[in-house]
Amino acid sequence: xxxxxxxxxxxxxxxxxxxxxxxxxxSGHDTVSWYQQALGQGPQFIFQYYEExxxxxxxFPDRFSGHQFPNYSSELxxxxxxxGDSALYLCASSLDTTGYTDTQYxxxxxxxxxx
Amino acid sequence: AQKITQTQPGMFVxxxxxxTLDCTYDTSDQSYGLFWYKQPSSGEMIFLIYQGSYDEQNAxxxxxxxxxxxxxxxxxLVISASQLGDSAMYFCAMREGRSNDMRxxxxxxxxxxx
Numbered sequence: 001x002x003x004x005x006x007x008x009x010x011x012x013x014x015x016x017x018x019x020x021x022x023x024x025x026x027s028g029h030d031t032v033s034w035y036q037q038a039l040g041q042g043p044q045f046i047f048q049y050y051e052e053x054x055x056x057x058x059x060f061p062d063r064f065s066g067h068q069f070p071n072y073s074s075e076l077x078x079x080x081x082x083x084g085d086s087a088l089y090l091c092a093s094s095l096d097t098t099g100y101t102d103t104q105y106x107x108x109x110x111x112x113x114x115x
Numbered sequence: 116a117q118k119i120t121q122t123q124p125g126m127f128v129x130x131x132x133x134x135t136l137d138c139t140y141d142t143s144d145q146s147y148g149l150f151w152y153k154q155p156s157s158g159e160m161i162f163l164i165y166q167g168s169y170d171e172q173n174a175x176x177x178x179x180x181x182x183x184x185x186x187x188x189x190x191x192l193v194i195s196a197s198q199l200g201d202s203a204m205y206f207c208a209m210r211e212g213r214s215n216d217m218r219x220x221x222x223x224x225x226x227x228x229x
Contacts, residue, residue, distance in 0.1 A: 033215070042119075042206055042219030043160070056215040088158055092217075100148040100210040101167055104217060106160035 002027050004093050004107035012113045013081050021076040021110045025093030031055075032074040033104060034066060035090040043090055049074050050096055078112075086114045118142065119207050119220035126225050128197045135182070136192040136223045138207030144168075147211045149190040151181065154204040154222070163205075166190055197227045 005024045013019050025032050031050045035043035045058035049068035068074045072093075078085055088111050092104035120139045128134035140149065151163040166174045166181045174181045182191040194201055207220045 033217070035217075042208075042221050043217075045216035045218070048215045050215075058216055090158075090160060092160075099213040099215070100146055101165070102148075102210075103150065103162055103165055105162055106152070108157065108159040111158070 004091060004105055006089075006091050006107040006110050008110060009108070010111045010113075012115065014115050015081055015083060017081050017114075018077065018079045019081060019112060021078075021089050021091075021112070022073065023076070023091030023093075023107060024073045025091075026105050029093035029095050029105070030072050031094045031096045031102070032068060032072065033092045033094070034074070034076045035092065036060070036085075037088040037090055037109070039087070046076070081114045083114050086112060088112075118218040119209055121207055121220035121223050123223045124221075126223055128194075128225065128227055130199060130227055130229050131196055133193060133195045134197055134225065136194070136205050136207075136225065138190045138192065138220060140188050140190060140207070140209050142188075142209065142211050144211040147209055149181070149183070150208045150210070150217070151179070151190075151192045152206045152208060152219075153201075154206060156203070160206070164192070194225075199227050199229060201225060202227045 033048040034046040037043040047057040052068045063079045088109045090109045091107045094102040094104045147168045149166045152160045164176045180193045204222045206222045
């Protein structure tokens with residue numbers, strides 16, 4: 001049973017550049033959520049995709065955008081990178097049922113460094 | 116407002132002993148879910164245990180149990196018979212009602228001593 005996969009594992013970019021991170025959900029899951037985890041902090045919710053639509057968004061600027069494909073995989077795009085965007089980006093997948101009972105399973109993360 | 120509070124930045128436990136990691140939460144919803152995740156140094160968040168707000172019994176998963184005290188709004192994680200591999204960051208998280216975002220605490224770093 002394949003778990004959540006993310007690519008790439010590590011990424012180094014410079015300020016002002018754009019980046020795309022990819023996520024494949026756990027087999028049987030239809031919902032993908034993205035989180036940003038700064039060093040020494042808990043993850044912060046960026047947004048969630050379901051049925052190829054952004055269903056809910058956290059407190060992140062429009063520079064952060066995403067997409068979900070028909071096979072449920074997802075991309076996170078960040079434009080005009082800032083030094084403060086350096087973080088571990090975690091993708092989580094779940095099966096949409098009742099909401100608060102849905103367990104989210106996380107991938108290994110992509111560590112983004114902005115220089 | 117802080118939704119999830121983990122007051123123990125770091126904890127130490129002797130191998131084979133039990134340890135309790137504290138978590139308190141704040142919500143006005145009647146329906147919510149509480150989750151605990153383990154994050155080793157590799158970075159991946161590993162799901163450990165879930166407790167629903169309407170569950171009358173405390174959740175258990177192997178060596179993990181959740182001490183759920185609804186009136187006090189606490190959801191402490193108990194790890195029995197600690198192992199060296201339990202050394203990691205532990206995060207408490209909550210999802211409210213039909214909300215799709217999961218709020219995490221700041222985490223507790225657990226170190227198991229041989």
